[in-house]
Amino acid sequence: MNGQILREDYKLALTDICEKCEVPESKVIAYIEEGVVEVQGNEVKLWRFTEASIVRIRQANRLEQDLRLNPAGAALALELMSQIEDLKNELKRFQPT
Amino acid sequence: MEYRDYYEILDVEKSATQDEIKRAFRKLARKFHPDLNKDEDAEAKFKEISEANEVLSDPEKRAAYDQLGQAYRPGQDFQPPPDWDAGFEFSDGPASENAQGQDFSDFFETLFGEAYQQKRAADAKARFHAKGQDHHAKVLIDLEDTFHGTKRTIVLKVPEVTEDGHLVVKDRKLEVSIPKGVQEGQHIRLKGQGAPGRGDGTAGDLYIEIVNKAHPIYRAGGSDLYLDLPVTPWEAALGRKVKVPTPGGIVDLNIPAGSQQGRKLRLKGRGLPAKPPGDLYVSLRIALPPADSAKAKKVYEAMAELDFNPREHLMRDIKHGDQVRAKS
Numbered sequence: 001m002n003g004q005i006l007r008e009d010y011k012l013a014l015t016d017i018c019e020k021c022e023v024p025e026s027k028v029i030a031y032i033e034e035g036v037v038e039v040q041g042n043e044v045k046l047w048r049f050t051e052a053s054i055v056r057i058r059q060a061n062r063l064e065q066d067l068r069l070n071p072a073g074a075a076l077a078l079e080l081m082s083q084i085e086d087l088k089n090e091l092k093r094f095q096p097t
Numbered sequence: 098m099e100y101r102d103y104y105e106i107l108d109v110e111k112s113a114t115q116d117e118i119k120r121a122f123r124k125l126a127r128k129f130h131p132d133l134n135k136d137e138d139a140e141a142k143f144k145e146i147s148e149a150n151e152v153l154s155d156p157e158k159r160a161a162y163d164q165l166g167q168a169y170r171p172g173q174d175f176q177p178p179p180d181w182d183a184g185f186e187f188s189d190g191p192a193s194e195n196a197q198g199q200d201f202s203d204f205f206e207t208l209f210g211e212a213y214q215q216k217r218a219a220d221a222k223a224r225f226h227a228k229g230q231d232h233h234a235k236v237l238i239d240l241e242d243t244f245h246g247t248k249r250t251i252v253l254k255v256p257e258v259t260e261d262g263h264l265v266v267k268d269r270k271l272e273v274s275i276p277k278g279v280q281e282g283q284h285i286r287l288k289g290q291g292a293p294g295r296g297d298g299t300a301g302d303l304y305i306e307i308v309n310k311a312h313p314i315y316r317a318g319g320s321d322l323y324l325d326l327p328v329t330p331w332e333a334a335l336g337r338k339v340k341v342p343t344p345g346g347i348v349d350l351n352i353p354a355g356s357q358q359g360r361k362l363r364l365k366g367r368g369l370p371a372k373p374p375g376d377l378y379v380s381l382r383i384a385l386p387p388a389d390s391a392k393a394k395k396v397y398e399a400m401a402e403l404d405f406n407p408r409e410h411l412m413r414d415i416k417h418g419d420q421v422r423a424k425s
Contacts, residue, residue, distance in 0.1 A: 001271055003276075004276075004286055005279055005284070006283065006285070051286075055284050058231070063133070068123075092316055093316065093325070
């Protein structure tokens with residue numbers, strides 16, 4: 001079975017990303033404001049998202065629901081997670097293999 | 098079927114108040130949420146505590162469970178007595194938000210599952226169309242796999258509602274092609290391989306997260322690779338051409354004269370395949386030969402004649418008081 005790698009170029013419109021993440025537009029806008037995902041384009045109609053954003057939005061949304069967070073809290077959790085991942089990778093350098 | 102001690106899972110006393118149970122669950126949920134905890138067993142643990150919370154946070158279910166559980170120890174073989182739930186009334190409310198769409202243990206399904214099963218069967222029959230849930234999986238790949246691509250077999254646990262409304266969990270095996278050039282943290286989407294939709298709804302998608310297995314010599318960061326390269330003091334000081342392993346084969350690398358510990362050298366395009374290909378960063382690690390022979394000792398003693406004090410800068414700005422203390 002062949003899958004496709006989620007692309008990192010800006011191709012998806014707001015309606016596409018809402019459908020793929022099963023969230024309302026207001027949620028995506030909140031995530032943009034909190035910096036969970038980045039968007040290209042100056043006005044809403046021209047907004048374009050990457051496919052990789054699908055995973056970020058769904059993660060943030062799961063965190064919100066499962067841990068009763070708001071978008072700012074979910075964004076903070078994801079930011080801290082990525083910092084921890086970076087530190088763990090850095091730490092691997094000092095661990096004997 | 099094994100008996101599950103939900104109190105032990107949430108680490109609360111049997112006499113805990115509903116508030117204490119809520120707090121214990123929330124704390125553990127934050128700790129083991131699979132989006133926050135990358136340990137392999139985090140997801141299983143999160144399901145377990147969600148299941149425990151589903152029962153203990155509901156006073157009706159908790160009362161029924163308490164009555165049942167007096168004679169059992171965790172892990173003990175368990176069969177529910179007939180009519181065990183007689184005398185308890187379960188509200189027909191929806192499952193709590195954390196429980197939606199989760200597949201709980203056989204133990205849970207046997208005790209509390211019937212109401213859900215009937216509800217799910219009714220949902221399935223209702224003229225209601227909804228897209229199926231998306232599923233998530235992780236695959237571990239070797240760094241070498243990113244050069245040629247690979248295949249991995251993924252086993253998914255899929256809950257299915259049978260025609261007569263019973264819930265069964267089936268294993269579904271999928272052989273997935275991992276395309277070459279894939280990087281850690283990227284996701285692969287398999288369209289339509291998530292949960293089936295309801296009514297005319299389309300099936301959900303399956304998202305596969307790529308995780309690199311630890312490699313014995315390289316570390317990956319995006320498409321770049323990092324390698325610690327041991328060199329001798331004379332190679333670092335005088336400069337020398339040395340052989341360096343890269344994923345694409347062994348190459349010659351010029352160590353510039355006067356290199357210090359930790360110097361980073363870049364081999365352009367020798368990292369992982371990508372557009373453009375990643376680079377290989379080589380960090381020099383100066384390895385000292387042991388002074389365990391007369392010859393080695395002689396060389397070190399010859400070096401001692403050099404006018405070299407690596408601690409000079411430590412002494413330069415020292416305070417007077419520190420000097421006095423150091424002397425005494």
